[in-house]
Amino acid sequence: MKSFDIYKYKVVEKINILSIEEREKILEKAGYNLFNISSKNVTIDLLTDSGTNAISDLQLSMMMLFDESYAGSSSFERFLESAQNFCNKKYIIPVHQGRAAEKIIADIFCKEGNYVLSNTHFDTGFAIYRYKGAIPINIPTPEIDDDSFCFKGNIDLSRLEYLLTNECNRISHVVMTITNNALGGQPVDIENLKQAYLLVKRYDKPFIIDGCRIAENAMLYKKAKNVNLNIREIIHSYTSYCDIFYMSTKKDGIAHMGGFLATDEEKWVSKIRQLAIIFEGFPSYGGLSGKDMEIIARGLNEVLSEDYLNDRINQVSFLGSLLHKEGIPVIKPFGGHAIFVDAQKFIEHITPDDLVGQSLVVELYRLGGIRAVEVGNLMYGKDAIKNLVRLAIPRRVYTYSHLEYVCEIFKEIKNNKKNLTGFEVVSSDPLVPHFTAVLRPKKVGG
Ligand code: F0G
Numbered sequence: 001m002k003s004f005d006i007y008k009y010k011v012v013e014k015i016n017i018l019s020i021e022e023r024e025k026i027l028e029k030a031g032y033n034l035f036n037i038s039s040k041n042v043t044i045d046l047l048t049d050s051g052t053n054a055i056s057d058l059q060l061s062m063m064m065l066f067d068e069s070y071a072g073s074s075s076f077e078r079f080l081e082s083a084q085n086f087c088n089k090k091y092i093i094p095v096h097q098g099r100a101a102e103k104i105i106a107d108i109f110c111k112e113g114n115y116v117l118s119n120t121h122f123d124t125g126f127a128i129y130r131y132k133g134a135i136p137i138n139i140p141t142p143e144i145d146d147d148s149f150c151f152k153g154n155i156d157l158s159r160l161e162y163l164l165t166n167e168c169n170r171i172s173h174v175v176m177t178i179t180n181n182a183l184g185g186q187p188v189d190i191e192n193l194k195q196a197y198l199l200v201k202r203y204d205k206p207f208i209i210d211g212c213r214i215a216e217n218a219m220l221y222k223k224a225k226n227v228n229l230n231i232r233e234i235i236h237s238y239t240s241y242c243d244i245f246y247m248s249t250k251k252d253g254i255a256h257m258g259g260f261l262a263t264d265e266e267k268w269v270s271k272i273r274q275l276a277i278i279f280e281g282f283p284s285y286g287g288l289s290g291k292d293m294e295i296i297a298r299g300l301n302e303v304l305s306e307d308y309l310n311d312r313i314n315q316v317s318f319l320g321s322l323l324h325k326e327g328i329p330v331i332k333p334f335g336g337h338a339i340f341v342d343a344q345k346f347i348e349h350i351t352p353d354d355l356v357g358q359s360l361v362v363e364l365y366r367l368g369g370i371r372a373v374e375v376g377n378l379m380y381g382k383d384a385i386k387n388l389v390r391l392a393i394p395r396r397v398y399t400y401s402h403l404e405y406v407c408e409i410f411k412e413i414k415n416n417k418k419n420l421t422g423f424e425v426v427s428s429d430p431l432v433p434h435f436t437a438v439l440r441p442k443k444v445g446g
Contacts, residue, residue, distance in 0.1 A: 017043050018369060027366060031439055032358070048392050049337045050251055051097075052395075059302070066290035066294055086232070091264070093261045094260045094288055095261065095276060098251075101261045103128055115134070115163065116134050118136065119138070119154060119155040119176055120183050121177065123380075131431055138383070144184075147332040151187055151188060153217070154189055168203055172205075173207070176196065193241050214235055216337055219231060219312075246259065246262065247259055249300070253299045312395060316338065318400060319407070322403065322407040323339060323410055331388065340375070343387050349420075351422065354422025359423055360413070364409060368409030368412075372389050374388075424439065426439060
């Protein structure tokens, strides 16, 4: 495997390394919730790949061209052209980030008691639909436990058909999350997307793509199928199978903020635009500064580079392979933005009810200052499909030596994992428990 850093430093930030004792105090003060910890106290921050991207020298220079006009800004014109070319849709409505797009979708389509089907909703969409009184339902492919299957991001077509046939009146719309963030960052196959789209269209329901990592998906698709198409062409094949496309540009926009909705259909654009004006701002900025729009306009081009995407996917699989070699159970094949450790398999003596994933998250921080996120019972409650810990790799931020350090910490945890205890929630906000939870370690035997 190639492990060569294709970027060199121009600006640097010193990493703060605390002692284990200092981190233990910080954890206690933070209610054992890593979202409550200051980033200056984190050694390697793998909490998210969202908005944590390092921008390129060209993005920084484009930023200087910002035009902050309320209407008709030239930064928006560059953003518009770039977003149109990226997803091949005519109408583009900017929003301040992905969840704003999700809120607009929910406001347009959902009524109380509706079902919203998805290969797997990520936490924000999941919470927004529940907030609207709708019921988000995950129907991931049955192959999610098959390590030899490349497209674990797929939707279960037979369950989709069953639900459309038997619950048609309750279903508001279907969302395909590309890649499937919550279950491994794994790609969706175009064939699966196409079948799902055609099925949903037979029942005349809106079909929506959440494509915040669609460039990574396209690269994984290209590698798996060995097709002779460039990344833009592959993305366009995907986006041809949806009524509305939206993305958080904090991911594959290689930006710090932003997002947009896109469609070819006038009937949707007027509905989206009016909600965007009320909640986000005029449609030529949608809650974004001209500087953000410039960074995104350039980022949506940089992300199409196969050098960039190869580097990104190689970094992710480098970490995955290191952990796998050490016997740490990781979800395979490796996805596009993160490595997911199966906490349940790794730490067998702690149950999902005792938040096994959070126990691993806390230990990663205590021992190595590594910040990761639980994707399991704490995040999804009874709807959790697995109990995972996500190590999300920010774009262009860390080097191979940082990833080796992460593996070293895992080795130490493996050797002493018997000493780990479960956690319990002291308090949390019901819609977004993992962001707000205050936790405490469970007493051994308690
Ligand atoms: N859809 C997916 C698949 C996501 O992963 C996220 C965010 C969103 C929508 C919402 O976008 O943050 O711009 O409002 N995911 C982040 C993460 C937070 O850590 O994976 P946003």
